[in-house]
Amino acid sequence: xxxxxxxxxxxxxxxxxxxxxxxxxxxxxxxxxxxxxxxxxxxxxxxxxxxxxxxxxxxxxxxxxxxxxxxxxxxxxxxxxxxxxxxxxxxxxxxxxxxxxxxxxxxxxxxxxxxxxxxxxxxxxxxxxxxxxxxxxxxxxxxxxxxxxxxxxxxxxxxxxxxxxxxxxxxxxxxxxxxxxxxxxxxxxxxxxxxxxxxxxxxxxxxxxxxxxxxxxxxxxxxxxxxxxxxxxxxxxxxxxxxxxxxxxxxxxxxxxxxxxxxxxxxxxxxxxxxxxxxxxxxxxxxxxxxxxxxxxx
Amino acid sequence: xxxxxxxxxxxxxxxxxxxxxxxxxxxxxxxxxxxxxxxxxxxxxxxxxxxxxxxxxxxxxxxxxxxxxxxxxxxxxxxxxxxxxxxxxxxxxxxxxxxxxxxxxxxxxxxxxxxxxxxxxxxxxxxxxxxxxxxxxxxxxxxxxxxxxxxxxxxxxxxxxxxxxxxxxxxxxxxxxxxxxxxxxxxxxxxxxxxxxxxxxxxxxxxxxxxxxxxxxxxxxxxxxxxxxxxxxxxxxxxxxxxxxxxxxxxxxxxxxxxxxxxxxxxxxxxxxxxxxxxxxxxxxxxxxxxxxxxxxxxxxxxxxxxxxxxxxxxxxxxxxxxxxxxxxxxxxxxxxxx
Numbered sequence: 001x002x003x004x005x006x007x008x009x010x011x012x013x014x015x016x017x018x019x020x021x022x023x024x025x026x027x028x029x030x031x032x033x034x035x036x037x038x039x040x041x042x043x044x045x046x047x048x049x050x051x052x053x054x055x056x057x058x059x060x061x062x063x064x065x066x067x068x069x070x071x072x073x074x075x076x077x078x079x080x081x082x083x084x085x086x087x088x089x090x091x092x093x094x095x096x097x098x099x100x101x102x103x104x105x106x107x108x109x110x111x112x113x114x115x116x117x118x119x120x121x122x123x124x125x126x127x128x129x130x131x132x133x134x135x136x137x138x139x140x141x142x143x144x145x146x147x148x149x150x151x152x153x154x155x156x157x158x159x160x161x162x163x164x165x166x167x168x169x170x171x172x173x174x175x176x177x178x179x180x181x182x183x184x185x186x187x188x189x190x191x192x193x194x195x196x197x198x199x200x201x202x203x204x205x206x207x208x209x210x211x212x213x214x215x216x217x218x219x220x221x222x223x224x225x226x227x228x229x230x231x232x233x234x235x236x237x238x239x240x241x242x243x244x245x246x247x248x249x250x251x252x253x254x255x256x257x258x259x260x261x262x263x264x265x266x267x268x269x270x271x272x273x274x275x276x277x278x279x280x281x282x283x284x285x286x287x288x289x290x291x292x293x294x295x296x297x298x
Numbered sequence: 299x300x301x302x303x304x305x306x307x308x309x310x311x312x313x314x315x316x317x318x319x320x321x322x323x324x325x326x327x328x329x330x331x332x333x334x335x336x337x338x339x340x341x342x343x344x345x346x347x348x349x350x351x352x353x354x355x356x357x358x359x360x361x362x363x364x365x366x367x368x369x370x371x372x373x374x375x376x377x378x379x380x381x382x383x384x385x386x387x388x389x390x391x392x393x394x395x396x397x398x399x400x401x402x403x404x405x406x407x408x409x410x411x412x413x414x415x416x417x418x419x420x421x422x423x424x425x426x427x428x429x430x431x432x433x434x435x436x437x438x439x440x441x442x443x444x445x446x447x448x449x450x451x452x453x454x455x456x457x458x459x460x461x462x463x464x465x466x467x468x469x470x471x472x473x474x475x476x477x478x479x480x481x482x483x484x485x486x487x488x489x490x491x492x493x494x495x496x497x498x499x500x501x502x503x504x505x506x507x508x509x510x511x512x513x514x515x516x517x518x519x520x521x522x523x524x525x526x527x528x529x530x531x532x533x534x535x536x537x538x539x540x541x542x543x544x545x546x547x548x549x550x551x552x553x554x555x556x557x558x559x560x561x562x563x564x565x566x567x568x569x570x571x572x573x574x575x576x577x578x579x580x581x582x583x584x585x586x587x588x589x590x591x592x593x594x595x596x597x598x599x600x601x602x603x604x605x606x607x608x609x610x611x612x613x614x615x616x617x618x619x620x621x622x623x624x625x626x627x628x629x630x631x632x633x634x635x636x637x
Binding site for chain 2: 245246247248249250251252253254255256258259267268271282283284285287288291292294295296297298
């Protein structure tokens with residue numbers, strides 16, 4: 001393939017288009033995978049290249065389970081399901097369809113292999129469990145599941161859960177409150193069960209699955225999965241950018257408040273959002289990161 | 299016999315050196331719970347760590363036994379240096395009203411810092427009458443013995459340690475140019491942030507600040523002097539600014555060889571601020587930055603560092619690629635708007 005000439009003067013305002021350039025990798029290559037979830041209306045799922053669309057992927061090797069869940073999903077209006085019977089098939093499907101809603105399930109820990117593939121591909125997996133074990137729910141969340149529910153929930157609840165996960169939320173059973181309130185983090189699967197590393201998992205994933213990315217390792221502490229920070233990585237608002245510019249000029253919070261005719265607390269409120277979005281702990285970090293991201297002028 | 303003990307002599311000498319520096323140590327009160335240290339650089343001028351100051355505008359100060367208030371007059375996030383000016387007591391309001399040029403006379407250690415403020419020019423013959431020697435200009439050596447001298451509300455604090463690393467000048471990740479890389483091996487706690495580092499002659503050689511990975515960094519005296527000189531000159535600390543937002547673009551092998559670049563990325567102009575020096579110099583959206591003053595502009599970070607270490611008023615030459623053609627632009631560095 002021949003690259004277009006550099007001296008393409010017809011689009012002087014965007015010479016970058018004339019160069020064979022692609023976006024550089026970010027510090028966290030997984031950002032596009034685990035960043036703010038893409039909120040897509042269910043009615044318009046992203047289609048395959050050749051036009052066929054699916055609304056969710058049902059990934060499980062357990063046939064009776066699959067049939068039961070499929071019935072319920074059909075009843076809930078998800079009539080264009082894709083089914084993956086093997087983790088490798090799920091990886092291929094995720095690549096092809098760009099679909100992010102993945103339902104895995106069965107008797108824990110059987111769904112782990114599918115869950116891991118889904119998380120590594122940046123999908124939003126729902127785990128439907130056959131038994132009501134709190135440990136299993138905790139482990140599933142720790143691995144990156146966006147929902148951990150009993151497999152016998154009504155079709156309407158299942159549809160609501162799918163919509164919620166698609167909107168970027170995490171869905172749990174009422175009984176899982178204990179997980180959230182528990183101070184004992186060990187229950188959240190920080191010490192994964194031996195089955196978490198069984199060979200059936202690593203085989204298809206390493207050969208066919210998408211390349212595992214550093215930030216999306218499925219065995220992070222569940223706290224990560226639960227304290228999901230939706231603001232991280234989002235662009236700054238113009239007000240936030242204005243305030244950060246004043247921070248960079250060395251202005252105090254009160255000075256910023258005076259300059260913008262707002263209260264110092266408002267400034268602090270905006271700065272908290274800025275720090276959150278830029279993943280910064282200090283003013284200096286925030287300024288440096290904003291410059292790196294092209295959000296703040298030099 | 300005890301008087302001849304080497305250990306006692308050693309201890310006495312260490313204590314005496316610290317004692318001399320204690321008059322330079324300030325406690326800076328940010329809130330009910332956060333107290334850090336500062337260095338009394340000149341009579342009413344305190345140097346401390348910018349990061350800890352955050353967005354504060356006024357802070358409490360304790361010097362010797364006096365509780366005072368200070369105004370934050372400059373914070374440089376790139377070098378982690380903040381300058382505070384001690385507000386005069388009610389008795390000395392007139393002296394302070396003359397826009398507080400640093401006083402030249404050094405009060406005796408027990409005196410209020412503003413006793414004897416005379417206004418006047420911004421001299422550099424500081425501390426001439428004080429027991430504390432002038433800051434040393436020479437480079438520190440690895441292995442030197444140093445002490446960190448700070449202050450808490452409970453009194454002065456000190457700890458002896460070693461220069462663990464003494465490297466060349468470096469640029470901080472935030473773009474600050476720092477005259478020497480200094481890492482200290484000391485038992486550090488947060489109250490030492492902003493404290494004075496003295497050598498075995500009693501000279502203040504650096505300010506101690508926490509660095510990444512629990513390192514303790516020394517910000518050299520020369521770097522502090524540079525910031526102080528700028529504040530003396532402008533009345534505040536002007537932040538160099540040209541008004542472009544940059545985005546890194548990833549170059550593939552073809553583009554790299556075409557452009558003759560070694561680096562994988564190139565900085566592209568993603569925005570030009572209205573009324574900024576860059577706009578006046580006709581830098582345009584989409585320009586790709588090749589060089590700055592003849593140095594290859596390697597990345598956005600590199601550009602940020604180079605611009606951050608420039609001085610407002612200075613003119614820089616940028617070579618940009620626009621529509622595939624190289625173009626040279628001169629930009630006069632301005633000052634980041636402060637409101």
